Amino acid sequence: MHGKRLIIHHWDTDGICSAAMLYDSNTENMTPTIGNYFLEGHEIEKIERGGFEEIYVVDMALNGESMRALADVAPVKVFDHHITKKVEGIDYTNPVIEGESEEDFPSASWVVGSSVGMENSILSFLGAVGDWEERLKKIRFYKKLQDFMEKNSITFEEMHLMVKLIDSNYKIGDKEEVERAVASLSEADDVGKYILNNEKWRNNNDTIEREIKNALSxxxxxxxxxxxxxxxxxxxxxxxxxxxxxxxxxxxxxxxxxxxxxxxxxxxxxxxxxxxxxxxxxxxxxxxxxxxxxxxxxxxxxxxxxxxxxxxxxxxx
Ligand SMILES: [Mn+2]
The missing domain is CATH 3.10.310.40 (Diaminopimelate Epimerase; Chain A, domain 1)
Structure with a gap:
């Protein structure tokens, strides 16, 4: 068993699913204040008191200052697909900054899934559907998703609905529920069913759809x-x-x-x-x-x- 670990992750589907694949009983997870791509002073202080032996930053290009503050607390590992500047002393698993195509690594979930051997998990694919939506159909990664959906009798529309349900938590501003979702998805026997049947997420999603409609008008x-x-x-x-x-x-x-x-x-x-x-x-x-x-x-x-x-x-x- 590894030492006590903290995962800091993006609040969207990709961040949550990526974190869920890395989560276990000796792990805590958190997302920054929703909308912030940095850590606030009180968040850093809390992390310092947490006694973590390692910190993972997942699907999130935090600013350099936050990354250096984390590196002062414990060894930091990044799993990502965003284009970022590397911070010295931090370990990056990010094929895109090593020159691989985003068409092969369309999401952090796929980066994590392929490094932990979970390429067959729906969690690996949901992040890609979340980050690309319909555009995913136009890149060569889509072939992999099609094979997965066929094998598991899932449609793209169902995957897309799952993304909207997971994303409803950050859109409504419920940071605690975003954080709880990581453990829930990591522990669910049937991830797809768990998401589609989640009453709270469904209600959130209805509220958000109404709000987006208003904004679009x-x-x-x-x-x-x-x-x-x-x-x-x-x-x-x-x-x-x-x-x-x-x-x-x-x-x-x-x-x-x-x-x-x-x-x-x-x-x-x-x-x-x-x-x-x-x-x-x-x-x-x-x-x-x-x-x-x-x-x-x-x-x-x-x-x-x-x-x-x-x-x-x-x-x-
Ligand atoms: Mn992402």
């Missing part, structure tokens, strides 16, 4: 082919809204200034967001993402200027 602007949508929601639905608004050709920028008390969330979806992430990080914002996605947290008073800078970069394409 809010006014949207089109400037030089770029869609701009400014929503007002106390739920963390910005990425779901951006996905729905995106036409898969141009760019969409979504903002929500009602989720955090002091800051706005700004979210971009489009062909290539890497230079936008670089720009946001360069300005000192907490920001991150992947090739098609940028998420940033900016003070309310700087939101308009930040959105203008994004527009300037996109217009130069």
């Amino acid at each position: 809010a006014e949207e602007k089109k400037v030089d082919g770029i869609t701009i949508k400014e929503i007002k929601s106390r739920y963390n639905i910005i990425s779901a809204v951006a996905r729905k608004v995106w036409d898969k050709k141009s760019y969409v920028i979504v903002s929500n200034c009602e989720y955090f008390p002091e800051d706005c969330q700004v979210y971009v979806r489009g062909e290539n967001c890497l230079d936008l992430i670089e720009m946001a990080v360069g300005k000192g914002y907490v920001a991150g993402g992947k090739k098609n996605v940028m998420g940033a947290i900016v003070p309310k008073s700087e939101k308009d200027e930040f959105m203008n800078e994004i527009m300037d970069i996109l217009r130069r394409r």
